[in-house]
Amino acid sequence: MSRWLLRRLVDAVVTFLLVAVLVFVLMRLAPGDPLDRLTEDRPMAPAEQARLRTLFGLDQPLGTQFVRFAEAAVRGDFGASIEYYPTRVTDLVTSRLGPSLLLGFTVLLVNLIGGVWLGVLQARRRGSRLDRWLTRLSLAGYAAPSFWLGWMLVSLFAIKWRLLPAAQMTDPLLPPDAGWLSRAADVGAHLILPAVTLSIVSLAATMRYQRSAMLEVLRLDFVFAARARGLSERRVIWRHAWRNALFPILTLLGLWLPILVTGAVFVEQVFNWPGLGSLTAGAVMTRDYPVLMATALLVAAAVLISGILTDLAHRWLDPRTRDG
C-alpha cells in the first residue's frame, strides 16, 4: 500500500516537472509575446521596449529564463504579472481561487446528488417513459453550449424578470457594514445562475455514467441474492447495487475535480465570475507568461492530485484491490 502510494507520488512529481517544461517552452515558441500586446494600441520607443524586456527577463535565452523561473517557483514566487504589473502572480491567483472553488464545489454537489440519484432512478425504471425523457432532457442540456445557455438564463432571470443578479460575485452597492448573513445571501444569489448553467451542461455525463453502471450491476447474482434474503428494496438498491456501481462515478469525479480549481472558462466569462477561468482566459489574450505558467501548473497539480485521490478512494472502497 505505502509502496504503491510512493510510486504514484514519484510518477506524479515527474509528470508535473514534464508539464512545467513543456508549457514553458511551448508558450514561448508560439508566435507573439507580451510586448506585442503592450505596444498594440500605444506606440512605444524601442528603448522602452528593451527596458521592459529586461525587466521581465524576456531578453535572456530560453534556458536561462526557465532556470530563473524554476528557482523562484520552488520558493513559491511566480514573479509579477505583466498585465497587472506590479501585482504578484501568487496574490492574483489566490484571490481568484476562492470564487472558483465556491462555484466548482456547488456544481460538484449538484452533480453528485442530482446526477447519481437521477441515474439510479433511470436504471431502476429502464425503458420507461421517465427514463426516455430524462435521457432526452439531459442530452439537450449536454448539447447546449454553456455560454449560450448562460446568456439565455441571464436574459430571462436577470434582465427580463429581474429575479437574480446578472454578473459578478457580489453586489458593489452592498453597504460595507452589512452583516455576514446578508453578505452570504448576496453571494448565494450571484452564485445561482452560473451554478445552474454549469450543472445543466454537466449533469448528463454523471446521469449517463450512473445509469449504465447501475444497469450492469442490477442484473448480477448478488442483487437477486440480496432480495432473496428479504431486504428492503432501498437497501438492495443503495447498499448492495449502488455500492458496486459507484466506481465509474468515482473516476468521473476524478476528472471533474480539476475543473473545480480552474473553473469553467466560458461560464466565468459570461457571468464575469472573478475566478481562475476568467483570469486564465485573460492571460491567454495578453500573453501574461507568469500568470499562464502559474495557472497551468495549478491545473497540472489538480489533475495529478485528484488522480491519486481517486485511486486512493477506489482502493478504500473496493476490498478486492485493498490487499493487492
Next chain:
Amino acid sequence: MTPLLTVDNLRVTFPRAAGPSTPVDGVSFAIDRGERVALVGESGSGKSLTCLALLRLIPNPGVIAPGSSIRLDGTEVLSLEGEALRAIRGGRIGLVFQDPMTSLNPVLTVGYQVREAVTAHRNMSRAEARDRTIALLDEVGIPDPAERADAYPHQLSGGLRQRVMIAIALAGEPDLLVADEPTTALDVTIQAQILELLDRIRARRNMAVLLITHDLGVVAGRTDRVMVMYAGQIIETAPTARLFAAPAHPYTQALLQSMPRLTGPVGRLVSIGGSVPDPTAWPTGCRFHPRCDRRITPCAGEVPPWRAAGPGQEARCWLIEGVAP
C-alpha cells in the same frame, strides 16, 4: 393436513419480439413440512426459474403468468406485496444459490451480509445480531467464525462462501430451504461436504428442503421424493427409492442410464441424444417425443396425461398402462 407449499400450474413467460417464451410451463407440486424433495432435470429445463418464482424473483422482463398459484401454508404468495412478501423471502423460504462466487456482494464483509439477513426478519440489538451471526457461521461449519465474519467474500474459498450463503439462507429460520444446485460450482471433494452439511442442518432444524440438481447421483439417500423436470414441466414424480428401482418415464430412464456408475463396467457413460428444446417453441404432444426412441402414435400429437405408475409414483407418458390408484 395441508402441505407446506403448494405450487399449481406455475408458468413463467418472457415477452419477446418473436412471441413469448415459456421456460416454465404448467408446473404443479406440493411439499410437506420437513419433507426432502429433489427437482432434477437437464440444463435449461427451468429448474432455477421455478425456484426464483417461489420468491417472486423472476428477472425482468419475465413474469409469472396469470393463473399460476403458489400457496405457502394456505397464503397465496403471488398476491403478496411489500413487507408481507419480504417476510416470505428469507423468512419462510431460504434460497441457496448455485454460484457462491457471484452471489455474495464483493464489497461487503460476509458477517455484514449474514447480519442484515438476521435483522431483516427479527428486531434485535446490535450485540444480539452479532452473536446470532457468529452462531450461524458456526452452525454451517466455518472455523473461527468471529474472525471470519470480518472477511470479504474474495478472501474465502468457494466452499466457505457456499457455507456463508447457507448461513444467510438459514438466518430467517425458514420452513423451507431451496438449494439450487448448491454444489455445481464447487470442487468434487467440497461438494460432498456441503451436501452433508445440508443434511445435518435439515435434520437438526426439521425444515423442508427442495434440492435442485441435474445430477441424480446426489439425490439417492438424501431425499424422500424426486420430481423430474423436462422442458418446463414436471414429467415424473416418485419416492426416491422407487424412482431408482423402476423409473417410469423414458426420459427418467435415460437420465438414470447417463449417470456414471461406480460399480459395473467403467466408462459406460450414456448421454441422451439431442438437447432440451427451445422454450419459444416447445414440441407438440409429449415434449420429449423428438428425443424418445420408444415413441408411439399419440406421442407427437397429444399431451400425455398423468398416470399412476407405482406406489406414490406418477408420470406423464403414453407408454404407461396405468396402475389402478
